[in-house]
Amino acid sequence: MQDEYGNKWAYRLKWAYLLLIVFTLMSPVFYVMYISFNENGFGAAEYVFTLEWYAVIFTDRLMMNALSWTLALASATTAITVPLALLAAKFYKATSRKVLTVFLLLSPLFVASDILGSALLVYFKNLNRAFGALGDMLGVGWFSGWFDLGFTTALIGLVIYTLPYAFIVILITMGRYREQQTEAARACGASGWRAFWDIEFPQIRAGVFSAGAFCVILSFNEYTRTSLLKGGFDTFTTVLVSQMLNEGMSEQSYAMSSLVSFIAIAVIGAIILYTLLKSEALAREARAKAQPLMAE
C-alpha cells in the first residue's frame, strides 16, 4: 500500500530503481534476443532484421535432438516432482514436526549443485556395482545397468533438485486453505480423496500449476546435474554450452536461446499475472468477508 503522506518523488524513485534492476538482470538476455534477429550474426557492423535463424534451428538435428531430450526430461521431472511436492506439502500441514520436515525437504538446496551431482554420480556407480554383484550371485543378468548414466539417472537428479522449489510454491498456496472446508466436505459425505479433489485442489490449483511450470523451467535450465548424470552431453544446455566452448556461438544457438527465453518469460509472466489476479480476487473476498458480519 502506498503511504498517502509519502514523498511522491521517492515513490517514483523506488519504481525507477526496481526497473533498473530488472533491466540490468535482463539486458544480457535482451542482447542475445537482439543478435538472434540479425542476419549478419554476432559482431557484424550492419544489422539486418531476419527470422532466418529461427527457421534454421529446426533443421539443426543436433539441437533438435538435444531439445527433445530436454523436453522429455522436463516433462518426466514435472510429472514426478509435482505430485511428490503436493504429498510433501500435505504431510507438512498434518505433521507436528514442521521444522524437521522443512529441513529434510529443503536440504538439497543447501548442497552445491556440482557436489550433489558428483555425489549422485558416485552413488549411481556404486548402486550399479551392487546390483551387478547381486545379479551375479543370483545368476541373472537382469539387474545390470539399472543405474547406467542416462535418462533415469538424470531424472532422479532433477527430481531431487526441483522438489524443494515445487514444495515451497505449493505450500505457500496451501497456507491460505482452511482445513475446516475439508471437514465440511467430509460431513457432507465426501471421502478424504473426494474432499481433496472437489474442495481443496480447486483452491490450490494455481500453486500446483506454478510448481509445474517452475519444474519445467528449472529442468530446462539445469546444466551441472544434467551434464554429470545424463551422459552423452546431448541435452539443450549441455549442447549449447559445449558448442559455445568449442566453436563459439552459432547464429542458430542465439535463436534457440532466445526462443527458450521467450517461452520461459511467457510462462513465468503468465504465472505472475495469474497469481496477481488471483491474490487480488482473494483480497477482495477477504475485504468482503470482513464487512458483512454486522449487517444482514
Next chain:
Amino acid sequence: MDVERPVAVEVSNLSKHYGSVVALNGVDLKVYAGEYFVLLGPSGGGKTTLLRTIGGFLRPTAGRVLLHGRDVSDLPPDKRPTSMVFQGYALFPHMTVAGNVGYGLSLARLPKEEIRAKTGAMLEMVGLKGLGERKPHELSGGQQQRVQLARSLVLDRDILLLDEPLASLDAKLRKDMCLELKHLQEKVGITFLHVTHNQEEAMTVADRIALIVNGELVEQGSAREIYEAPKKRFTASFVGENNLLDGVVASVSGDTVLVDVGAGTIAVGRGDLSLAQGDTVAVSIRSELLQIASGPEVGDDRHSLTGAYRETVYLGLTTSHRVTLANGAELTVRVISDAGADATPAPGAEVRVQWKPGAARLHID
C-alpha cells in the same frame, strides 16, 4: 424429559488424550431423538472435542460413541448419520451458494433435477431464496451461516452437530439467529447438538444443557434447572450471575443447614445433600434474588447479611449494586433499573442485603 424416547446420541466413558493433556475424561451422555441439546462451557473445556468426537473428526482414546444405538466409534465422518455446521469459514468459496448446498446431494449421486429442487426448497426454508447463484463472499455473516445450515439439513440426516455456529456474528444477529435455529429445529424435528460458550444462546435454544469443563461433564438438565437450581458450584459460577460465598457448616437441623460464611451465619435448605457440622460448603444466591434493605431486620435474620455499600453499575435494563461484607467478600444485587432508583445508598453506608428463604442454594463440589 421423557425417558422412553429413543436415544439419538450416546457416549459412554469417552476420553480423548493428547499426550499428557486430557481433553475429555470419561464423559457419559445421552441425547434423545428430536432434542435440542446444548454443550455449554468455557473455552478449552472440551465441549468442541466432544462434538468433534461424536462427528468422527477425532478418534476417541477410550470409550464408545453410539448413534441410534449403533457403535460408530471407528467410522470416519462421511460414514456417520450426522452433518455439521462449523463456526465459520467452512463454505466452499469456489462454489456458488446452490453448489454448496447441493454438494452432499451430488456426492449421493442424486439426479440433477432432484438436487436443484431440494436445494431450492432448502434455501427457501432458511430464508435465502433467490441467492443460489451468489458466491459465499457475496453474503453477510448471518447468511453464510444459513447456507451452512441449509447444506447440512438438505442431507436429511437426523443428527445435526453445531460447533459455535453463531460465534462470529454480532450480538444482535446472534440473538435473532438463536431463535431462528430453535424454530428451525422444531420445524425439521431432528436432533440438534449445539456447542457454545454463550449461556444466553444456550438458554434460548436448549431443551437440555450439559456443562463441560476441564474435559468433564459437570452437570446436565433443562435450561430452567441449570439456571434456577444449579447443583454444582461450577454451574452456579458459570450460569447466571450468582453470588458465591464459601463457608463451613455450623449446624444441621432437619432440612435446614446453618452455614458460617465469615460475615455471618445464614440458613440454607439442605436438599438431598448429606452434611455434618464442620463440612466445607459453598452457598450461591442469584443476584436478582437479593434486595438491599435499609431498615432493621424483621423476623428471621438468617436470610440476610450486613455490609458496606460500595458502588452502582448501570447496565441499561438492570442496575447492579455492589456491597462489601465484613470479611471482604462481595455481593452483587441486581435490580430493574427504574425500580428504586431514588433509594441508592451512599458509598460506605451500612446496608443489609436480604433474600427470601429458599433463594440460597448449597453446594459441596
